Amino acid sequence: MEGKSIIITGGATGLGKAMAMEFARLGADIVIASRNLENLEKAAKEISTFNNKVIVTQTDVRSPEQVEKMVRRAVEENGKIDILVNNAAGNFRVPSLDMSVNAWNSVVDIVLHGTWYCSQEVGRQMVFQKTGGNILNIGSTHVWSGNPGTAHSTAAKAGVLALTKTLAVEWAQENIRVNLIAPGPIEGTGAAEQLWSTPELEKAVLNRIPSGRMGTPKEVAYLASYLVSDYASYVTGSSFVIDGAGHLNKGGV
Ligand SMILES: CCCCCCC/C=C/C(=O)SCCNC(=O)CCNC(=O)[C@H](O)C(C)(C)COP(=O)(O)OP(=O)(O)OC[C@H]1O[C@@H](n2cnc3c(N)ncnc32)[C@H](O)[C@@H]1OP(=O)(O)O
Numbered sequence: 001m002e003g004k005s006i007i008i009t010g011g012a013t014g015l016g017k018a019m020a021m022e023f024a025r026l027g028a029d030i031v032i033a034s035r036n037l038e039n040l041e042k043a044a045k046e047i048s049t050f051n052n053k054v055i056v057t058q059t060d061v062r063s064p065e066q067v068e069k070m071v072r073r074a075v076e077e078n079g080k081i082d083i084l085v086n087n088a089a090g091n092f093r094v095p096s097l098d099m100s101v102n103a104w105n106s107v108v109d110i111v112l113h114g115t116w117y118c119s120q121e122v123g124r125q126m127v128f129q130k131t132g133g134n135i136l137n138i139g140s141t142h143v144w145s146g147n148p149g150t151a152h153s154t155a156a157k158a159g160v161l162a163l164t165k166t167l168a169v170e171w172a173q174e175n176i177r178v179n180l181i182a183p184g185p186i187e188g189t190g191a192a193e194q195l196w197s198t199p200e201l202e203k204a205v206l207n208r209i210p211s212g213r214m215g216t217p218k219e220v221a222y223l224a225s226y227l228v229s230d231y232a233s234y235v236t237g238s239s240f241v242i243d244g245a246g247h248l249n250k251g252g253v
């Protein structure tokens with residue numbers, strides 16, 4: 001990944017930070033973008049231990065204006081954009097009958113609209129550069145299994161999957177690949193705080209995973225590294241589940 005210029009939204013924490021660390025270890029220049037500047041600066045210090053360039057940009061992906069600024073900054077600093085990882089997300093458990101309009105909108109705006117704004121802006125830049133490129137979306141296994149209590153996130157991630165396939169077809173002639181990783185439960189992340197914060201919930205989540213454990217952020221980062229690399233040059237429009245078979249029927253009756 002030497003010389004590659006990569007934007008990772010939500011890159012200061014959890015899976016986003018793990019991907020940023022791995023891409024940096026492989027030689028890429030990294031732009032991390034999210035709302036909390038303190039988190040961004042703290043993460044940038046860790047990511048820059050590999051002696052590569054790390055830029056932070058305080059960005060709310062729900063704002064097309066802020067997304068445009070993020071892309072402009074990345075181009076000013078690195079001259080181009082090779083890879084975008086749409087990782088930023090919000091989620092929390094709330095029964096569908098009790099979910100407020102704002103609660104629904106807050107998650108759909110981040111996950112689906114944010115992914116769209118970033119993809120369109122970066123897509124335009126990649127076409128302008130005539131370099132091709134790579135967009136990696138972070139989905140969720142809940143698109144296939146459903147998940148009571150997170151209707152907003154599940155529906156938005158389904159939209160992201162559909163967007164992945166559509167943009168892959170539209171932009172294939174521009175040599176822009178678009179793929180999606182669908183993780184199951186990954187330990188030590190924001191999802192853990194939001195979705196299985198009690199021992200009872202954590203046990204229930206673990207019980208559903210045939211592999212008997214949650215995944216690690218590094219395991220997701222390794223899959224992401226493959227997908228954005230030239231080893232995956234013929235892979236586009238595809239989704240990759242990484243979940244220890246957790247979305248499948250575990251057996252029994
Ligand atoms: C079972 C395992 C399988 C794993 C699959 C997991 C799939 C996906 C996982 C993830 O996406 S994990 C990512 C987790 N990380 C985060 O959520 C971090 C970022 N989150 C946030 O910033 C907030 O949680 C946010 C609410 C998503 C957005 O913050 P924002 O400041 O924009 O919103 P608010 O103004 O605070 O709230 C808007 C609206 O939502 C209501 N609300 C917020 N939290 C809750 C809650 N816990 N329960 C119920 N409602 C909530 C809030 O009250 C507002 O609504 P109104 O009160 O105005 O009606």
Ligand SMILES: NC(=O)C1=CN([C@@H]2O[C@H](COP(=O)(O)OP(=O)(O)OC[C@H]3O[C@@H](n4cnc5c(N)ncnc54)[C@H](OP(=O)(O)O)[C@@H]3O)[C@@H](O)[C@H]2O)C=CC1
Binds near residue numbers: 013036088139
């Ligand atoms: N961890 C898991 O088990 C799973 C995770 N996923 C997906 O993986 C990805 C990462 O999740 P995870 O690492 O767990 O969670 P984190 O909470 O650690 O990461 C989410 C990131 O998104 C950023 N973010 C949230 N809202 C916005 C916004 N409006 N604009 C810009 N950035 C924003 C947050 O930063 P800030 O709040 O500062 O803006 C944060 O850094 C998400 O797409 C999630 O849906 C999918 C399945 C399972």
